[in-house]
Amino acid sequence: xxxxxxxxxxxxxxxxxxxxxxxxxxxxxxxxxxKPLGAPLVAIDQLGAGLHQxxxxxxxxxxxxxxxxxxxxxxxxxxxxxxxx
Amino acid sequence: xxxxxxxxxxxxSVACPAFKGARWLIxxxxxxxxxxxxxxxxxxxxxxxxxxxxxxxxxGAGVGDIIGYVEGAEAAAPFKNPTxxxxxxxxxxxxxxxxxxxx
Numbered sequence: 001x002x003x004x005x006x007x008x009x010x011x012x013x014x015x016x017x018x019x020x021x022x023x024x025x026x027x028x029x030x031x032x033x034x035k036p037l038g039a040p041l042v043a044i045d046q047l048g049a050g051l052h053q054x055x056x057x058x059x060x061x062x063x064x065x066x067x068x069x070x071x072x073x074x075x076x077x078x079x080x081x082x083x084x085x
Numbered sequence: 086x087x088x089x090x091x092x093x094x095x096x097x098s099v100a101c102p103a104f105k106g107a108r109w110l111i112x113x114x115x116x117x118x119x120x121x122x123x124x125x126x127x128x129x130x131x132x133x134x135x136x137x138x139x140x141x142x143x144x145g146a147g148v149g150d151i152i153g154y155v156e157g158a159e160a161a162a163p164f165k166n167p168t169x170x171x172x173x174x175x176x177x178x179x180x181x182x183x184x185x186x187x188x
Contacts, residue, residue, distance in 0.1 A: 008182040010088070012153065014144050015176035016163065024086070024153075024176075026183060028117070034188045039116040042086035042153050042176075052186045061159030074175045076159040077086060 001080070002041075002057040004029045006049050010042055018073030025049060025079065027057055043077035044068065056081035086153035086175055088123060089114040091146050092132075095139050103168040108142045110174060112154060123151055123181045142174040151178040 004027035012024065023045040030036045041057065046067060049055045057077050058064070064075035089112035097104060115123055116133050140154045153176035160173040 005186050007186055008184050010153065010176075010178050010182070011180040012176035012178045015153070016144075019176060026088075026181070028185065036117060036185075039087060039114065040120055040183070042088065051184060061157070061162060064159065065162065072163045074155045074159050074162050074173050075086075076155045076157065 002029045002059060002077075003032065003083075004041070004043070004055055004057050005034075005036075006045075006051055006053050006055055007040060008051070016074055018068045018070035018075060019044070022046075022068060022075075023048075027055060027077070027079070029057070041077050043079050044075055045079045047079055047082050049079055049082045054083040054085075055079045056083065086155055087114060088120060088151060088153055088178065088181065089138075089140075090123070091148050091150045091152060092137065093148060101169060103164075103166065108145075110140050110142045110146055110152070112138050112140050112152065112172075114138065117185075120181070120183055123178075123183070138172045140172045140174050141170045144174055144177055146174055146177050151181065152176060153178055
C-alpha cells in the first residue's frame with residue numbers, strides 16, 4: 001500500500017464507463033516524514049477523504065475492480081484508508 | 086491512474102493481430118513540477134525526464150489533450166480476449182485542481 005496525501009482532484013467527462021460517478025482525487029505519494037515521492041496519482045475515493053488529508057492507496061487492480069464492481073475496469077489506485085494523524 | 090499530456094500518435098504497420106484498428110498515443114507523463122502547468126492550462130513544452138509511454142486509446146484523445154492512463158496488468162482488463170497491452174488511456178481530463186501541501 002502507498003502512503004499519500006490528497007493534493008487535489010480531477011474532472012473528466014470522457015472516461016471508462018466503470019469510472020462514471022466515482023470521486024477521482026489527486027494524491028501525492030510521500031514518505032512517513034512527509035517528503036513527496038514521485039508523480040501525483042489519481043485515485044478512486046469512496047471514503048470522502050478531504051484536501052491535504054493523509055490516505056492509504058492500494059495499487060492492486062483486483063481490489064480496484066471489486067470496488068467499482070466491474071471486472072473489465074482498468075481502475076488501479078483506490079483509497080482504502082484515511083489516516084487520523 | 087497517472088496524468089500525462091498527449092504529444093504525438095503512433096501508427097503500427099505490422100502489429101499483433103489483437104491490435105487491429107488500435108489507436109496509440111505518445112504521452113509526456115507529468116511529474117510534480119509539470120503538473121502545475123496542467124492545472125493552470127499553460128502550454129508546457131518541457132519533456133518530463135524518463136520515458137514517454139505509448140498508450141492504447143479508445144476514447145479518442147488527440148494531441149494536446151491531458152489524459153489519465155493506467156500502466157500494468159490492469160491495462161489489459163477491459164479486453165475480452167487476452168491482449169498484450171500494458172498502458173491504456175482511461176480518461177480525458179477536463180480540469181485538474183492541484184493544491185500541493187507545504188508541511
